[in-house]
Amino acid sequence: MNNYSVRFVGIEKICTAGLDGQAQIHDLETSKKLIDLKGHESGLNHCSVSESNPNLITTSSKDGSIRIWDCRNNRANILCVNTQHRQE
Numbered sequence: 001m002n003n004y005s006v007r008f009v010g011i012e013k014i015c016t017a018g019l020d021g022q023a024q025i026h027d028l029e030t031s032k033k034l035i036d037l038k039g040h041e042s043g044l045n046h047c048s049v050s051e052s053n054p055n056l057i058t059t060s061s062k063d064g065s066i067r068i069w070d071c072r073n074n075r076a077n078i079l080c081v082n083t084q085h086r087q088e
Helices: none
Strands: 003-009 013-018 023-027 033-037 044-049 056-061 066-070 077-082
Touching: 003 044, 013 044, 023 056
Parallel strands: none
Antiparallel strands: 003 013, 013 023, 023 033, 044 056, 056 066, 066 077
8 A cells, every 4th residue: 555644543553545446444553454444436645543433433534525434342333424525
């Protein structure tokens, strides 16, 4: 993965967002991939982690879509998909 954005998830993990359209969460100590955040149609340009709840992660794509993920229990569930930022 060619990383484009990297953010800390608490103190034990990081979230990476890549130009390949995927985001992933990795364990910092082992470097092991824990979760794949798949679903965007284009490359990602940003990921962000909620300061108040590190289980909530947002990703934004070059296609204009934004996704909010709930990553509890090492699983990724999409809470919200916003495509209103797409250019027509």
